[in-house]
Amino acid sequence: MNFLYWLFSFIFGLAIGSFLNCLIWRLHIKKSILGRSVCPDCGHQIAWYDNIPLLSFIFLKGRCRYCHQKISWQYPMVELATGLLFVFSFLILDSSLHILDSIFYLSLFRYWIISAVLIFTFVYDFKYLEIEDIVLLPSAGIIFVLDLLLGYSAIKILLAVFIAVLFFLLQYWITKGKGVGLGDYRIGIFMGMALGNWSQLAVAIFISYIVGTLVSLILLIGKKKGMKSMIPLGPFLAIGTFTALFYGRQIINWYLQSI
Numbered sequence: 001m002n003f004l005y006w007l008f009s010f011i012f013g014l015a016i017g018s019f020l021n022c023l024i025w026r027l028h029i030k031k032s033i034l035g036r037s038v039c040p041d042c043g044h045q046i047a048w049y050d051n052i053p054l055l056s057f058i059f060l061k062g063r064c065r066y067c068h069q070k071i072s073w074q075y076p077m078v079e080l081a082t083g084l085l086f087v088f089s090f091l092i093l094d095s096s097l098h099i100l101d102s103i104f105y106l107s108l109f110r111y112w113i114i115s116a117v118l119i120f121t122f123v124y125d126f127k128y129l130e131i132e133d134i135v136l137l138p139s140a141g142i143i144f145v146l147d148l149l150l151g152y153s154a155i156k157i158l159l160a161v162f163i164a165v166l167f168f169l170l171q172y173w174i175t176k177g178k179g180v181g182l183g184d185y186r187i188g189i190f191m192g193m194a195l196g197n198w199s200q201l202a203v204a205i206f207i208s209y210i211v212g213t214l215v216s217l218i219l220l221i222g223k224k225k226g227m228k229s230m231i232p233l234g235p236f237l238a239i240g241t242f243t244a245l246f247y248g249r250q251i252i253n254w255y256l257q258s259i
Helices: 002-028 055-059 074-094 102-128 133-149 154-174 183-195 198-221 234-258
Strands: none
Touching (some): 002 074, 074 234, 102 183, 102 234, 133 183, 154 183, 183 234, 198 234
């Protein structure tokens, strides 16, 4: 029975990943999300059978059927990542909650929204060095409502949001905008809502900056980036938030036991 739930989670995640790809491109070019999908290169309308998540990329061998231009690997990677994270969310909850309990589905819906928004933020900031409030802020509001329905402490959530916003704004002020952008504090709002308390937020920020530092050093050593190159923080914040969301408590417990 669980296999059917996993399969549904994966297929649904693929569909949401396909939507995220569409959203990323259309928001960037300021185009309505309504209407049929088209090839970004030739503008030809894409038939439904060429728009099946993951499978169409494989069948078409990574090229547009009409203009034969290469399809970016972003499309299958985002779809696959979303599908896998949706299944992983189910597995994490299945290990701690009963599948017939209504709280299970509220928690799963919450995890899925968080996963989708973080994937969107990762890709959008990586590609365009921008943060889209139209996705982040409404999603943060939805997560806050779900948090309250699930019995999370409103005070702890708002404290986490305050700490996150203060952290990024202070860093922006100290570095005069060279360390982080103003968009990062809006990611901080979402992080606070998603993680729900300051301790898991601290884990997310710590991991984000460790991963960001290591990747930046690798890029500098490999001469892929220079000292003055802009490296988006959003992808690393997404990685840190994912880690804290799924393993934050374990990391905190491990740390407390080791000191």
